[in-house]
Amino acid sequence: MSLVVIGSVAYDAIETPHGKRERTLGGACTYIALSASYFTQTSIVGVVGEDFASDDRAVLENKGVDLEGLEQVPGKTFFWSGVYSADMNDRATLRTDLNVFADFAPKLPASYTRSPYLFLGNIQPDLQRGVQEQMQGVRFVGGDTMDYWIETTREQLLSAISQWDFLLINDSEARMLSGEYNLRRAAQKILDMGPSTLVIKRGEYGAMLVRRDTLFMVPGYLLEDVFDPTGAGDCFAGGFVGYLAERGFDLRNGNFDLHELHRAVIYGSVMGSFCCEQFGVERFLTLTRKDIDQRFDEFRRFTAF
Amino acid sequence: MSLVVIGSVAYDAIETPHGKRERTLGGACTYIALSASYFTQTSIVGVVGEDFASDDRAVLENKGVDLEGLEQVPGKTFFWSGVYSADMNDRATLRTDLNVFADFAPKLPASYTRSPYLFLGNIQPDLQRGVQEQMQGVRFVGGDTMDYWIETTREQLLSAISQWDFLLINDSEARMLSGEYNLRRAAQKILDMGPSTLVIKRGEYGAMLVRRDTLFMVPGYLLEDVFDPTGAGDCFAGGFVGYLAERGFDLRNGNFDLHELHRAVIYGSVMGSFCCEQFGVERFLTLTRKDIDQRFDEFRRFTAF
Numbered sequence: 213m214s215l216v217v218i219g220s221v222a223y224d225a226i227e228t229p230h231g232k233r234e235r236t237l238g239g240a241c242t243y244i245a246l247s248a249s250y251f252t253q254t255s256i257v258g259v260v261g262e263d264f265a266s267d268d269r270a271v272l273e274n275k276g277v278d279l280e281g282l283e284q285v286p287g288k289t290f291f292w293s294g295v296y297s298a299d300m301n302d303r304a305t306l307r308t309d310l311n312v313f314a315d316f317a318p319k320l321p322a323s324y325t326r327s328p329y330l331f332l333g334n335i336q337p338d339l340q341r342g343v344q345e346q347m348q349g350v351r352f353v354g355g356d357t358m359d360y361w362i363e364t365t366r367e368q369l370l371s372a373i374s375q376w377d378f379l380l381i382n383d384s385e386a387r388m389l390s391g392e393y394n395l396r397r398a399a400q401k402i403l404d405m406g407p408s409t410l411v412i413k414r415g416e417y418g419a420m421l422v423r424r425d426t427l428f429m430v431p432g433y434l435l436e437d438v439f440d441p442t443g444a445g446d447c448f449a450g451g452f453v454g455y456l457a458e459r460g461f462d463l464r465n466g467n468f469d470l471h472e473l474h475r476a477v478i479y480g481s482v483m484g485s486f487c488c489e490q491f492g493v494e495r496f497l498t499l500t501r502k503d504i505d506q507r508f509d510e511f512r513r514f515t516a517f
Numbered sequence: 518m519s520l521v522v523i524g525s526v527a528y529d530a531i532e533t534p535h536g537k538r539e540r541t542l543g544g545a546c547t548y549i550a551l552s553a554s555y556f557t558q559t560s561i562v563g564v565v566g567e568d569f570a571s572d573d574r575a576v577l578e579n580k581g582v583d584l585e586g587l588e589q590v591p592g593k594t595f596f597w598s599g600v601y602s603a604d605m606n607d608r609a610t611l612r613t614d615l616n617v618f619a620d621f622a623p624k625l626p627a628s629y630t631r632s633p634y635l636f637l638g639n640i641q642p643d644l645q646r647g648v649q650e651q652m653q654g655v656r657f658v659g660g661d662t663m664d665y666w667i668e669t670t671r672e673q674l675l676s677a678i679s680q681w682d683f684l685l686i687n688d689s690e691a692r693m694l695s696g697e698y699n700l701r702r703a704a705q706k707i708l709d710m711g712p713s714t715l716v717i718k719r720g721e722y723g724a725m726l727v728r729r730d731t732l733f734m735v736p737g738y739l740l741e742d743v744f745d746p747t748g749a750g751d752c753f754a755g756g757f758v759g760y761l762a763e764r765g766f767d768l769r770n771g772n773f774d775l776h777e778l779h780r781a782v783i784y785g786s787v788m789g790s791f792c793c794e795q796f797g798v799e800r801f802l803t804l805t806r807k808d809i810d811q812r813f814d815e816f817r818r819f820t821a822f
Contacts, residue, residue: 396739417722427819431734434701474822514732517779
């Protein structure tokens with residue numbers, strides 16, 4: 213079942229205690245799509261500048277990602293630069309050059325509009341809503357957001373997410389959006405905003421999924437070396453929605469299996485953990501579906517009692 | 518199967534965002550014993566002063582805790598006072614008066630020495646070792662420690678824990694003891710120090726158990742209200758070792774079931790979560806074994822996939 217992903221495609225400069233990269237393929241849409249591509253046919257909507265390299269296009273193409281919706285326009289590709297703290301729990305942004313992303317007006321190719329799965333990466337909420345309105349007969353839609361939109365475009369954000377099946381954000385965003393520090397209370401308030409399914413990412417501490425009819429929690433995978441956490445949350449999103457698309461999951465079917473949502477959280481966690489093992493998107497150059505399923509099984513073993 | 522617990526019995530003054538108590542029964546030994554008493558016959562070794570109230574003695578007696586090893590001596594009971602931050606992730610110690618605890622020289626009553634289970638709460642490591650040496654034919658022994666002993670009595674601590682079956686500490690202590698920030702590496706180094714089983718408590722983020730032959734992780738229970746986290750780690754310890762004593766768990770039996778250790782971590786988590794629901798030891802005045810087993814089942818549901 214095909215999936216449409218929208219969001220940023222970027223170049224990143226990253227420094228972690230393990231090393232640095234001056235210019236590497238990045239952006240939320242890139243990570244989400246690469247991750248989801250292991251599970252389902254994935255199409256992206258994004259924008260890049262004239263400097264976008266054919267080698268980087270090939271990274272996505274080699275995973276079978278449909279790039280018809282990736283516009284290339286005059287100017288430079290979105291550029292982000294950041295440096296991580298020694299324990300990698302904090303990062304400082306050194307530079308954000310929106311470049312061509314500043315005027316991003318997502319346009320869906322006609323071939324995308326009948327896709328049953330849609331993931332709206334972190335962009336201005338009115339744009340997210342506009343994309344959803346272009347879709348015809350979408351079955352399962354959700355997305356991400358960030359502190360900036362919660363603070364500056366709260367009403368537009370609430371309007372957008374009220375139409376979503378799921379919201380996937382990190383714990384600090386959940387606290388900011390709900391105004392509640394306690395995550396159990398925060399989750400209940402967010403469910404009142406529309407999405408029937410809320411996934412809260414907690415970085416190295418794992419993730420949780422909350423609905424009126426279920427609560428699921430999983431600890432984070434314990435890596436021996438975290439090389440670079442950039443994109444891990446986006447790879448989580450790609451694994452989560454990619455797995456559900458692969459399974460043909462349908463919330464509107466009264467008989468859906470809640471455990472499919474739980475397993476999607478595990479696949480999200482698996483993909484996030486792989487992402488951290490190398491710089492940028494490098495891990496995906498060698499990662500196989502077999503590796504993914506083996507780590508899924510490992511999650512089963514280390515949580516069984 | 519009976520359990521001997523050694524450690525501090527204290528009075529605490531506690532302030533959290535939910536309120537305060539000027540003087541309430543506390544101390545690691547108290548929390549561990551109250552928690553373990555739901556699972557197994559528990560005997561304590563500790564010291565209190567002349568000010569120790571009969572009502573507080575009764576709190577322990579009412580749970581069937583054997584107080585033969587609780588010495589009462591001239592002077593005042595150990596007193597600790599602390600205040601928690603708004604998010605309760607930090608606390609500041611306002612006052613520590615060791616009082617009679619300063620000269621604590623644990624003496625085991627003869628009736629304790631054949632107990633098969635021993636938990637050595639956080640005290641000076643030579644004292645921990647001395648207690649273990651007084652035991653005859655102990656089957657399963659382990660304990661806790663703290664940053665102060667890791668820093669000031671490292672050699673004595675290494676000598677003590679080299680004789681333990683399990684070490685149960687929090688994540689920051691594991692990092693300090695091993696000199697490794699990454700918990701997976703930290704755990705491997707600690708296993709090299711002697712204990713075959715390491716349990717790392719991660720507060721609201723749950724806990725993990727590491728052995729050469731298994732890794733188990735569990736997320737923290739999501740409480741709607743954390744009233745007072747004081748003693749939660751000690752209640753975890755009491756649930757962990759209490760459950761194993763109840764089951765007659767024996768590491769030296771080659772056929773032991775690893776999942777019993779995993780379930781012990783769940784019971785530890787359950788007891789820690791209940792502890793936070795009211796001030797000090799108050800939750801244990803009403804808590805029943807049925808409540809405990811229901812929350813154990815809840816852990817099963819919210820971690821199933």
